[in-house]
Amino acid sequence: MRIHFIAIGGSAMHNLALALHLKGDHVTGSDDEIFEPSKGRLDAKGLLPDAFGWFPEKITTDIDAIILGMHAKADNPELLKAKELGLTIYSYPEFLYEQSKHKTRVVIGGSHGKTTITSMILHVMHYHDREVDYMVGAQLEGFDVMVKLTDDNDFIVLEGDEYLSSPIDRRPKFHLYKPNIALLSGIAWDHINVFPTYENYVEQFDIFLNQITNGGAIIYNEEDSEVKRVVEDSTSLIKKYPYQTPSYTVVDGETLLDTPEGPMPIEVFGKHNLNNLEGARWICQLMGVDAADFYEAIATFKGASKRLEKIAETKTAVAYKDFAHSPSKVKATTEAVKSQFPDRKLIACLELHTYSSLNPEFLSQYKGALDAADSAVVFYSPHAVMIKQLEEIKTEQIDAAFDRDDLIVFTNPADFKTYLYSQEYENTSLLLMSSGNYGGLDFDTVKEYIK
Template sequence: MKTHFIAIGGSAMHNLALALHNKGYQVTGSDDAIFEPSKSRLEKKGILPAELGWFPEKITADIDAIILGMHAKADNPELLKAQKLGLKIYSYPEFLYEQSKNKTRVVIGGSHGKTTITSMILHVMHYHNIEVDYMVGAQLEGFDTMVHLTEENDFMVLEGDEYLSSPIDRRPKFHLYQPNIALISGIAWDHINVFPTYENYVEQFEIFIAKITNGGILVYNEEDPEVKRVAEAATNPIRKLAYATPKYSVNDGVTLLETPEGDMPIEVFGAHNLNNLAGAKWICQNMGVDEADFYEAIASFKGASKRLEKIAEGKGKVAYKDFAHSPSKVAATTKAVKEQYPNRTLVACLELHTYSSLNAEFLKEYEGALEYADVAVVFYSPDAVKIKQLEEVTYEQIATAFNRKDLIIYTNPTEFKDYLFNLNLDNSALLLMSSGNYGGLNFDEVKGLIE
């Protein structure tokens, strides 16, 4: 099968391109910017575009499928040529559905926790040598790619993102997968540039539940009031399985999970991650892994990349980085680190980097999000605000929104770095939360502060 990717360089897109190449498909692609690690990985397989840019001449009548990435615009010259030729054009999620329509589809949805839960499921399957197809939003230890596709595997495990499918398909990605088994971990308003009201955002999850195949299964977090309400209100013919945070304790910086066989030390920590683990257990059990085998495997799960990832540890010092940026994720992550290290000073640094977090109206959602931090720091780049073409966010608006008198705010990357590198981190836990890099912070240099 001959496939062409418009915007092949993206994190998700290049992983799908690699998966199709590995499956034996003929893969070509274009993009106007390709960064590492996408560049090296595509080059290694011989599918890196020879030059950057868009080339309508690449679009020929013998192409079986065009896969359109979110980075491309609706007036992309290659897309216009494909439309003119009447070629079959797929969004990323549409194509994944095509690849999995004859399999049992397991879709993990939720405003937060979906990458971690998907990663936990894949870790358990990998541990027990159970082959499954998958798509996950982070690089996992022991896995070459974030997408894996075969003809023979029975299951396809998909991380179900609620963001839009493509520039010409404005449906949320997880509406296209039609799960046989689905999970919702939490609902907390996000992506306000696409879903302007909370009600509109919640509606996307109601539609997701309605898309579960008849006789399918919905696993849901009953501790989230909105998830519980939406799940229990659903009337389609599906089986519903609720989960909640299991009992656990923390002893000398080690989290012990209560199991039928006794207390078991685990690598991940924090109530939100234990809650994620409970959801993953239900899913694995419905995929044929019994409870004892699940516990055996999950004990060695260290977490997904950038999800409460330990970057350095020294005597009386530790540093973590986390992808957390929405208010609920920031609150859960800071609470988890404080609970794990109750006798240390928690220095929590949050970068406001997304459309939602840089929106003056949305900022008030962050009130209390850093309450568990002993030292709370917020960084944002006025340049990022300009690039996203948003109204300028002021120092005063941030201070008011977080409603914390001792909040430290930086807008200059150099000044933030100077502050960080002059901190006394003895008997402390440093937490860096961002989907960006604080205007160019080198995380390897941060290790030097700790080790």
């Protein structure tokens, strides 16, 4: 096929472009800006556009499919030309469905844990040399690309994001995959800029369940009361399998998972990750992997990229960075690190960076999210608030939202770095949570101070 990407430089889009190129399709694309690592990865395969910008002359009648990324706008010149020529235009999730409609589609949904659970499943399959197609939102150890599409594999495992599909398709991505097997990990209000009320957000998961094929299956986390209610209230003709956090212990900073063969040391830790692991086990079971093979493989899983990623460690100190930014993720991640190292001081730092986290109406959702930390720090950039055209946030609002008297708030990157580099890290855990970089923090430099 001849396929053209409008906004090829996005994280998801460029990975799909690479996957189709590897599959043997003829791939071209455009974008007005492309950053690393997308830029280098596209260039290495000869897919980087010769010039940045939009070029309607690239859109010709011999193109079989246009894939439209979220970065493009509805009045994009290339999109308008494609419409004028009557070309087939897909959103990213529409195209993935088109490529997998004759496969068994396994879709991992939920407000949190999607990437980790998908990564765990793929790790197990890779460990046992079982070939599956996939789409996951993080770079995985042992995998060259984040998307794989073939003509031969029976299964495709898809991370089911609830964010919008494209500028001209306002449906959440996970509504378009029509799973045969699905998982729902948790529901905690996110994407407030798209789903303005909690009720509206929850409704998206009702719709997700209705998209599961008749006779299909839903694996669901029954410890999440909203998930339990949504699934058990569903009248869809599907099989329902609840799961919950398995038994485990923490001994001297090591997590031991209870298995039929006895306690087994694992690399990941925290109640939320053990809960994710059990969900992944259920999915793998439905994909034909028995419990013994699952445990053998999962013992070597080190975690998804940017999810509790260890960046430094000594005998008495450790530092992690994590992608956590929504209230439920921040709370779970903070509690996980404190539980793993209960006798160490925990310094937990959170950057408010997303639209939701910088919205004054949403801030109250963070109440108690950093309570497990001995020292709690919040960083946000007033400039980022301005760029996102959001209402101004004052330090007092942050204090009130987190409801913690000793909360430390920074708005200047230099001041935050000074604080970070002046701490004594003996017998300490440092946790840096952000989907950004604290206004230019070099995480490699942080390593030098963990002594």
